[in-house]
Amino acid sequence: MNHKVPVTVLSGYLGSGKTTLLNNLLRNEKGMRIAVIVNDMGEVNIDADLIANEGHLDKTDEQLVELSNGCICCTLREDLLIEVEKLVHKGGIDYIVIESTGISEPIPVAQTFSYIDEEMNIDLTKICRLDSMVTVVDAHRFLKDFQSGDTLLDRKQAIGEADEREIADLLIDQIEFCDILILNKIDLVTADELKKLEQVLRSLQPEALFIKTSHAEVNPNLILNTYRFDFEKVSDSAGWIKELTEGHHNHTPETEEYGISSFVYHRRLPFHPERFANWMNNMHSSIVRAKGIVWLANYNTVACLFSQAGPSVDINPVTFWVDAMSEAQKNEILSARPEVLSEWDPEYGDRHTKFVIIGIDLDEEMITKSLDDCLLKTDEIDADWNQFESPFTWRIRQPY
Structure with missing residues (x-):
């Protein structure tokens, strides 16, 4: 035919x-x-x-x-x-x-x-x-x-x-x-x-x-x-993908007139799971859409997908961090995807948090500070992360 x-x-x-x-x-x-x-x-x-x-x-x-x-x-x-x-x-x-x-x-x-x-x-x-x-x-x-x-x-x-x-x-x-x-x-x-x-x-x-x-x-x-x-x-x-992958910022005169904007939150420290869960459950009403990858301290082997649409909020493990894998697996992935090394951290590898926030009349400074408050504090970084209180009950197997 x-x-x-x-x-x-x-x-x-x-x-x-x-x-x-x-x-x-x-x-x-x-x-x-x-x-x-x-x-x-x-x-x-x-x-x-x-x-x-x-x-x-x-x-x-x-x-x-x-x-x-x-x-x-x-x-x-x-x-x-x-x-x-x-x-x-x-x-x-x-x-x-x-x-x-x-x-x-x-x-x-x-x-x-x-x-x-x-x-x-x-x-x-x-x-x-x-x-x-x-x-x-x-x-x-x-x-x-x-x-x-x-x-x-x-x-x-x-x-x-x-x-x-x-x-x-x-x-x-x-x-x-x-x-x-x-x-x-x-x-x-x-x-x-x-x-x-x-x-x-x-x-x-x-x-x-x-x-x-x-x-x-x-x-x-x-x-x-x-x-x-x-x-x-x-x-x-989708708008959140455009902003994450292309650095596309929705700040045209038309969107500014109606208070619509977006920004990327990016950090190389993990969230304390309990504090981030509390932030998720009390997100500011100005946030219309948020989506991206989150690093939680208790779940140090997996990247979590965080997704919010209006009042609906969800987070779940989606993949293992490359740095959490065996040396053989890690080398195989890095050979196939050398771009992963471009943002590799000497201590934490590819672990990071990076998600987009889209909203109406966003107070970027206030929202950023509230998220930063969820990150591990100086005195928590050297602690046993597995001992932190967490509302999440995922059972994560080893990546190898």
Whole structure:
């Protein structure tokens, strides 16, 4: 198959306007035959004048709706891989649009189109081209939802009792992994509120194309057949990654006008685990997003990933420090990655703390001092770090 069917994935929290956008796309006047994959046909509410004469919409057991303009809409019944392969091999379509659920992260959906599934023996990379990852944001509700501290369970939107995700984490996932961001319902906010929100979102996602709209009325040409998607580029497009890797500082006149800024906190001493945990649990409300690597004294062999989005805060071990490994492992890694030596400390090796803080009206000096207060004091450096009080209960094995 020479022609690969392009695919656009729509993400966005419940109520952001994805379904309205879908209906607008289905009414396209370009003669494009679009296949839409949705999780719940009953929620799409396709306009009656679009449904073909032989088509019907049975909310209890609908699998496929044929539209008068050649488009089709189908319910996700099996694994997404199987569903997409069936649609492509059936033929008669020019494009596929996937509406991910309002509570799904976009990365697993994108990965579906990026590798061969050997278990199912399906290779979508040969028949499809992931064109764009679109996230729809509700301009009216975003900050309320982001700052709510609610979990999906709180709102009865969770997949099950074990789904403990917070709304803020979900919103961040959808914003940080996209190449087109649609800021919808702008008619419900003031011009000043919109400008401030746009700058907040740009600090979180500086690379995506921003489209501002009401009622999800978007020119299809802006989101279909864009050739924008690049997995590696989108994976590295989040604001916190840009600042850590490129020294990108979000201090433009526009962001300064609305008090939005960011900075990197970087130290070569470990945090006292109890003091840092207390700092995490009492983070200043001006901090919107923080993420990066943390060195905790009690856990001297592992680098920890610290991540905060609004009221949601988390920290977990992610990898061993190179200096904690056996000499053989260490030499092997340093041979393959000599750049690690560029910041090597004679005493502590590659151990360090380095994370980005993004926020509104940040007091950088105050926040930096509060973090410095969590570092080991002079009289603690020579103590047995394993004896410090710690609220973390990870069991860390040796790296060799």
